[in-house]
Amino acid sequence: MKQEQKPGSTYRYNRISFYLNGRFQEIDIAPGISTMDLVTKQLHLYGTKCSCNEGDCGACTVVIAECREGSIVYEAITSCIYPAAKLHGKHLITVEGLGTPKELHPIQKALLDHHGTQCGYCTPGFVMSLFACLASVSHPDQESILAALEGNLCRCTGYQSILAAAAELSREHDPSTIVPPWCRKVEPKLFAFAQKPLEVKKPSASLFSIDNYLLPGDLQELKDMLALYPEASLIAGGTDIMVQVNVQRKHFDTLIDLGNLPELRQIKLSRAGIHIGAGVSYSQIMDSGIAKCDLPELVKLCRLIASKQIRNFGTLAGNIGNASPVGDSLPLLLVYETRLLLSSQSYSRECALRDFFIGYRLTALEPGEFIQEIIIPIPPRTAFIKSLKSSKRKAEDISAVVSAIRIEEGGKAALAFGGVAAQPLLSEYFASGYSPEVDWQALAEQVAQEFTPLSDVRGSADYRRQMIINHILQYREAYHG
Ligand SMILES: Cc1cc2nc3c(=O)[nH]c(=O)nc-3n(C[C@H](O)[C@H](O)[C@H](O)COP(=O)(O)OP(=O)(O)OC[C@H]3O[C@@H](n4cnc5c(N)ncnc54)[C@H](O)[C@@H]3O)c2cc1C
Ligand code: FES
Ligand code: FES
Known part of the structure; x- marks a missing residue:
């Protein structure tokens, strides 16, 4: 890396190389463009659907295959907030890759047989989430299937028929019949990429002169880039940043993506x-x-x-x-x-x-x-450590209040809360340690007054104070239980 080069002209690394449904691609991409926009607007594949554009509904789910720690992993991701630059060196699998109307993939056939689709808008997302699940585990149990599908919302079919299709697929298939041969053919290329990463190339000069999306090749290059662009924003996964881009229309001059560095x-x-x-x-x-x-x-x-x-x-x-x-x-x-x-x-x-x-x-x-x-630091095995999250639903919901506690045998203790002040905080009332004589109810009421929660869409200040008390009393039950 040459530091004397003019900032802004050096690192517009937007020509990425990846596989798309089994075919090698080397293309120029706009800095910060999402995988969803790349697939639909630039590559004109319209099977992947956009609904919320902020990672919540799963309609846009696609699958990424990559080599990690010596194995190939198949993972579902929400393409609307997955920066396309992260595709470099990976295999992107979209619903178009899996089957055709004449020759359905087993997952598509099972959804059809079980009436697991009505308007069909959510269906490609369900297909891809099921694909990642069934490609990764042989005969997944119901818990794994539910976990795989919890980020996919369907507004018209109801979930029972989809789950029935998934249960049949789990019984009758394993990765050998789920992962198509053209996927397997790409796997050695992904192994080779992990050994010797492909170079990220500069784009053609005319493209995208506004923002920079920088993909360092190694840790040293990341440090050098940050020295050159100290005010750049970092991006690891992008699940917060991309929502800011898509929904809040936030502008970033320079984003440096460290999420791919081995x-x-x-x-x-x-x-x-x-x-x-x-x-x-x-x-x-x-x-x-x-x-x-x-x-x-x-x-x-x-x-x-x-x-x-x-x-x-x-x-x-x-x-x-x-x-x-x-x-x-x-x-x-x-x-x-x-x-x-x-x-x-x-x-x-x-x-x-x-x-x-x-x-x-x-x-x-x-x-x-x-x-x-x-x-x-590894806590002692005997330490009592627990965390609680209060939100309206289990999956895919931001907490109103979140907390954690730790009590060690010698009395060392800590209690922390999120959602009750401007920043996550440790409670002062537990800082001096825990004694068996502690009056939990009194402690809970003191802690509820220690913080200054706000009222917002997730709960009023009073609700949050009550949650502080409830969490502490639940910890009492668990500790003495
Ligand atoms: C649908 C949806 C559901 C969600 N549900 C939850 C939830 O239940 N609970 C929850 O807590 N969050 C939730 N989130 C928020 C988000 O997923 C988490 O905060 C996640 O941990 C962010 O990680 P990321 O790598 O994607 O962050 P990014 O978006 O990459 O970055 C987030 C911030 O951290 C900074 N950053 C990233 N890496 C570094 C680094 N190495 N050094 C310094 N700064 C860095 C970035 O500059 C940015 O400001 C949800 C988001 C979505 C879209
Ligand atoms: S469009 Fe809803 S998760 Fe991407
Ligand atoms: S089939 Fe219509 S939203 Fe799921």
Whole structure:
């Protein structure tokens, strides 16, 4: 990388290479364009449908295949908020790839046989979510099927016929009959790409001179780019950023996408604890043996965040970087005594998560810095750790109040809340520790007065105060139960 080159002229890396339904593509893309817009407006494939344009309904679901840690994974994602630049080096599978009206894919046939479609607008999304599920697991159980479909909404069929189709598919098929041969043919290419990444090329000069969407090739290049564009916004999964682009029409001069960097997509163990790279998705955490063993409450909480399609590319680092007062992971990460490894071109430093949030959506991140790793010290096995989320529905809903507690055998304790102040906070009332004489009811009422919740569409200030009390009393039951 040559730093003397003029900013804005160097890194408009928009010519990406990927496979689309088995065929290699090398194309120029607009910076920040979503996969949905690329597929429908530029590639003129109209099977993928857009309904909400903010990741909520699943109509736009497509499947991404890529090589990760030596295996090929097939994951459903919501294409309306999945930046097309992330397709580089991956295989994009859309509904057009799977079947034709004359030769339906088994999933399409099962939906037809079970009357699992009426107006059909949501159907391509259901087909693709089922495809990812059935391509990944042999004979998934009902729980896995429900998890795979929780991000797909249907307004006219009702879900029973879709679930009946899914149950039949699970009984009668396995990945060998679900994944078509042309998909299998691309897999060696994806392995090869993981060994030796394809170069991201500059686009033809005439294209898209307004914004920059930068895809660093490695960690050093990310640091160099941030030194050159210290005010750039970072994008990990994009599930927050792309909603801001699509719905709030927010303009970004420069976005730097770190979500594809292999160095940042790992979960590692050290004496300091568990290191979760900034590009690690929620789904990766849920699948990680390390996380399941030492951070089971985090794994449980991830299951309550968004939907499968969002968890497949949304990250913990993005939840932290977004600094929303209701980011679901934040209270739990606070009671875990999480530290962040913040890096820039010239240095790295550690910052305790409790010092990272400094106001409403404000963080201690300096220009040119990024979150490289989230470091969670392994809690003692005997520690009581629990998190609760209050929202209107289980899947795909932002919390009104979210909280977490930790009590250790020696009395060390922490209690944290989100959704009750401008930023996620630890309660002062638990900071000095837990004693068996604690009056939980009195504690709950004190904590409810400690915070200053707002009223908004998710709940009034009074409702939120009541939720604080309810959460603490539920913790009492669980702790003594
Ligand atoms: C349909 C839908 C449902 C959702 N449901 C939930 C939910 O239930 N609970 C919940 O908490 N959230 C939810 N979200 C919000 C979102 O998915 C999460 O906040 C997610 O963790 C964001 O991660 P990301 O990688 O996609 O972030 P991005 O969109 O990539 O980034 C988010 C912010 O973090 C910054 N950032 C990203 N990476 C870094 C880094 N390495 N260093 C510094 N800054 C960085 C970005 O600049 C940006 O400001 C939902 C979103 C959608 C679209
Ligand atoms: S269009 Fe609704 S999730 Fe993408
Ligand atoms: S079939 Fe009409 S929305 Fe699902």
